[in-house]
Amino acid sequence: MLPQVLKKSDLAAWIEALMAKRRVAAPVLKETSVADPTDLKFGWEYVVDPTEVRLDYSVTVLGPKKFLWPARQPLVSYALGGDPAPKAMIEHEPQVLFGVHPCDITAIRTLDAAFAKDIPDPHYLARRQDTAIVGLECAAPCDESSFCLDMGSLYPEAGYDVMLTPMGDSWYAEAKTALGQALVGEARMRPAGKPDMEARQAFSEEKRSNFHFKLPCEVKYLPDVLDASYDSLIWEAIARRCFSCGSCNTTCPTCYCFDVYDDVAVDLTKGCRARRYDSCQLDPFAQVAGGENFRQHRWSRLRHRMFRKGKYILEQTGQAGCVGCGRCDRACVAGISIKDTFIQIAGSR
Amino acid sequence: MTVTQIDIEKGAAAASPYVPRMARIVAAEQMTGTERFFRLRMEGEPLRYEPGQFVGVTVFGVGEAPISICSSPTQGDEFELTVRSVGLVTNALRGFNQGDRLGVRGAFGNHFDYDAMKGQDILFVAGGLGLAPTRSLIRYVLDKRKDFGKVTILVGARDPSLLLFRPEIDAWLARGDVQTLVTVDRPDKAWKGNVGVITRLFNQIDMDPARTYAVVVGPPVMFKFTVLEALAEGIREHRIICSLERHMKCGVGKCGHCQIRGTYVCRDGPVFTYEQVKRLREGI
Numbered sequence: 342m343l344p345q346v347l348k349k350s351d352l353a354a355w356i357e358a359l360m361a362k363r364r365v366a367a368p369v370l371k372e373t374s375v376a377d378p379t380d381l382k383f384g385w386e387y388v389v390d391p392t393e394v395r396l397d398y399s400v401t402v403l404g405p406k407k408f409l410w411p412a413r414q415p416l417v418s419y420a421l422g423g424d425p426a427p428k429a430m431i432e433h434e435p436q437v438l439f440g441v442h443p444c445d446i447t448a449i450r451t452l453d454a455a456f457a458k459d460i461p462d463p464h465y466l467a468r469r470q471d472t473a474i475v476g477l478e479c480a481a482p483c484d485e486s487s488f489c490l491d492m493g494s495l496y497p498e499a500g501y502d503v504m505l506t507p508m509g510d511s512w513y514a515e516a517k518t519a520l521g522q523a524l525v526g527e528a529r530m531r532p533a534g535k536p537d538m539e540a541r542q543a544f545s546e547e548k549r550s551n552f553h554f555k556l557p558c559e560v561k562y563l564p565d566v567l568d569a570s571y572d573s574l575i576w577e578a579i580a581r582r583c584f585s586c587g588s589c590n591t592t593c594p595t596c597y598c599f600d601v602y603d604d605v606a607v608d609l610t611k612g613c614r615a616r617r618y619d620s621c622q623l624d625p626f627a628q629v630a631g632g633e634n635f636r637q638h639r640w641s642r643l644r645h646r647m648f649r650k651g652k653y654i655l656e657q658t659g660q661a662g663c664v665g666c667g668r669c670d671r672a673c674v675a676g677i678s679i680k681d682t683f684i685q686i687a688g689s690r
Numbered sequence: 691m692t693v694t695q696i697d698i699e700k701g702a703a704a705a706s707p708y709v710p711r712m713a714r715i716v717a718a719e720q721m722t723g724t725e726r727f728f729r730l731r732m733e734g735e736p737l738r739y740e741p742g743q744f745v746g747v748t749v750f751g752v753g754e755a756p757i758s759i760c761s762s763p764t765q766g767d768e769f770e771l772t773v774r775s776v777g778l779v780t781n782a783l784r785g786f787n788q789g790d791r792l793g794v795r796g797a798f799g800n801h802f803d804y805d806a807m808k809g810q811d812i813l814f815v816a817g818g819l820g821l822a823p824t825r826s827l828i829r830y831v832l833d834k835r836k837d838f839g840k841v842t843i844l845v846g847a848r849d850p851s852l853l854l855f856r857p858e859i860d861a862w863l864a865r866g867d868v869q870t871l872v873t874v875d876r877p878d879k880a881w882k883g884n885v886g887v888i889t890r891l892f893n894q895i896d897m898d899p900a901r902t903y904a905v906v907v908g909p910p911v912m913f914k915f916t917v918l919e920a921l922a923e924g925i926r927e928h929r930i931i932c933s934l935e936r937h938m939k940c941g942v943g944k945c946g947h948c949q950i951r952g953t954y955v956c957r958d959g960p961v962f963t964y965e966q967v968k969r970l971r972e973g974i
Contacts, residue, residue: 417706425712427793453697456701457697459957460707461700461702462942463703464706464708598947602753603750603752612751627937628937630774648951653949
């Protein structure tokens, strides 16, 4: 399918058309800081009113992970009092994630790999299979915290169905998959002409000139750089500021560790086994029932997270453990930055 | 290595790895004040497992806990668990008796490489509850006794009341083809045997370090000093075998709780050689 062009004034109508057949999630404005009216906080929500969708967002506080990998997800239902007859609970329905930036597209690819590899996890994958992704190009870095260019997430090669590029009063829409073509087909669009393609090219050049590398080494050396730093005092030094609050995990679009717990219905006739996000920064994460805690020191937990993001997940899944979105930096009340940490250890020789 | 749409579609249709199967308790016995023994039989297909593996045990309405299998597949279709009551699920298990049903997932993890040990001497060193996973291999080796060389079993416990499998240990003591030594840290008046930490038993045994595998399972402090002793005897690092304890919550290499550096104990372990463990660093 040739690239298509959608007038910005027709965007709400397209979203409305999409909403008729499946749920649509998109970024909306959540709150504005009283102290700084330019500090806008965006979040991902299922769309109720298409005119609320804000494709001019820079970055959301949390990524769109929750639509694929909810903060709490039931896994198994069973009966109490008689035969438990445990059954898998796999819940999914068609949905579109509308306006996903490249870093979050890449993060979803990491989750895909984590849940598909070795023993597949249908609770995640069934939702993923039922999810279409409409990507949204970035013209410039969100802020100082982002280092998506370094982490290789700025130019995703796959993992989306449609890519939208802003061009003045219109959107340039490129379908990547058959599903993407079907979605584009639901909009009132016209085929792109030569001037549109030239404008798309100009956008690419502008984008290329706006993003700069921040790490002193190529990301492929990060696992080695981290390995060499394993015994460094840097982890103790940084962890002096750390509160072990887990905000970095909560906001991370690639974190997928979870806790498993059972819930019992109030009438005691049935129960449910579910999972919820867990945080490797919290004290009991690596504790066993006898009391032994295998990462009892704050610095060892901080180091574990940095290694997961820069090394383990990459080695485990073949996909980046960190996409350089900068959310953990922005969320950290102690001002700990994964980007600055990577820069510091890469520069230490 | 990249995940494709086909991987996602196949995975979406796969069976959930989190659903337990039902098992019935064939026998239950309170072994000590805190340890309870269960013999179980799966409803339907028997559990397929190897010595050293673990299962997730579900008490419906309470939760799930990872428990080492303490029996050997050579014993038949039933399998055995020894559970120490320390947490929510394991305390709930105190109320479970013969005829009751539990949920079981697994078996998970790798296993003791008994094929590599064939024709070789084996030194078992089991401290406290570490005897449970060790027993899965001891039973295997004793059931196929002629496949293995000299077998030595060292068992340690804090005090005599905490010794597990006492009738079985008595049977091992009575056997001529196995050397068994038992020690306790704190004896009571009736105790006639060895006293002191388990490494004290090393000067009572003879071994040919070049043909010996040491299987060491116990609390971290015991592991450390036993490995020192085994290395001092001349046993090779890759022939010192241990089983690591972690709180595996998923069993399938996803949830992250058992992760040591890049290694998921539930999937890559729980059985490791000392050569591997020393590289893991956070292992013990």
